[in-house]
Amino acid sequence: xxxxxxxxxxxxxxxxxxxxxxxxxxxxxxxxxxxxxxxxxxxxxxxxxxxxxxxxxxxxxxxxxxxxxxxxxxxxxxxxxxxxxxxxxxxxxxxxxxxxxxxxxxxxxxxxxxxxxxxxxxxxxxxxxxxxxxxxxxxxxxxxxxxxxxxxxxxxxxxxxxxxxxxxxxxxxxxxxxxxxxxxxxxxxxxxxxxxxxxxxxxxxxxxxxxxxxxxxxxxxxxxxxxxxxxxxxxxxx
Numbered sequence: 711x712x713x714x715x716x717x718x719x720x721x722x723x724x725x726x727x728x729x730x731x732x733x734x735x736x737x738x739x740x741x742x743x744x745x746x747x748x749x750x751x752x753x754x755x756x757x758x759x760x761x762x763x764x765x766x767x768x769x770x771x772x773x774x775x776x777x778x779x780x781x782x783x784x785x786x787x788x789x790x791x792x793x794x795x796x797x798x799x800x801x802x803x804x805x806x807x808x809x810x811x812x813x814x815x816x817x818x819x820x821x822x823x824x825x826x827x828x829x830x831x832x833x834x835x836x837x838x839x840x841x842x843x844x845x846x847x848x849x850x851x852x853x854x855x856x857x858x859x860x861x862x863x864x865x866x867x868x869x870x871x872x873x874x875x876x877x878x879x880x881x882x883x884x885x886x887x888x889x890x891x892x893x894x895x896x897x898x899x900x901x902x903x904x905x906x907x908x909x910x911x912x913x914x915x916x917x918x919x920x921x922x923x924x925x926x927x928x929x930x931x932x933x934x935x936x937x938x939x940x941x942x943x944x945x946x947x948x
Contacts, residue, residue, distance in 0.1 A: 723875035735852040743777025745794035754838040761891040767847035772817030782820030805856035822920035877906035
């Protein structure tokens with residue numbers, strides 16, 4: 711199955727899901743940012759990969775704006791060369807507007823991850839020859855006050871149908887890209903990859919999440935990430 715078909719199927723699978731308070735707003739950038747997400751898949755998910763990096767879900771100033779995982783707007787536009795019209799969710803929180811590529815806020819996790827990729831590999835095509843980045847869950851959840859609520863904080867009854875859909879999408883993407891490694895960016899993503907792929911798929915691992923909420927990431931995320939890759943024999947030399 712082509713990555714574009716996987717994304718379309720995932721949109722359909724999560725469209726009917728409903729979430730109770732404290733979740734008050736749900737953004738799905740695979741819908742309203744479909745153009746840029748499709749361009750990301752078309753350009754960079756067209757060949758087998760050495761490693762698939764899996765994040766958690768869209769950040770409010772990253773993928774929620776650009777449609778690209780960890781998608782800090784400046785990195786997506788200026789480094790990846792992707793820019794497209796971004797529509798708007800049906801309901802938006804006034805503190806978390808969707809401004810698309812006009813958004814001037816930075817997504818720290820995205821500037822760290824993609825900034826490392828740029829500094830290490832130079833151009834985007836060189837990075838994506840070996841790697842691809844996917845968010846496990848396509849939905850962003852906001853509480854009434856605007857606070858971000860991550861999928862691991864949802865009640866079990868809401869997690870189950872959501873995770874089943876996300877598991878299917880991840881398994882399908884792994885079948886398509888045939889990575890040697892699936893690397894969770896953070897523990898949640900690693901745990902979900904284990905649940906979705908089991909012991910029959912590619913090798914599984916984890917690197918530190920680049921969130922500014924992580925003291926370890928704030929002390930030097932790029933160095934910590936490369937140390938994590940090195941444990942799995944993934945090298946960037948030569």
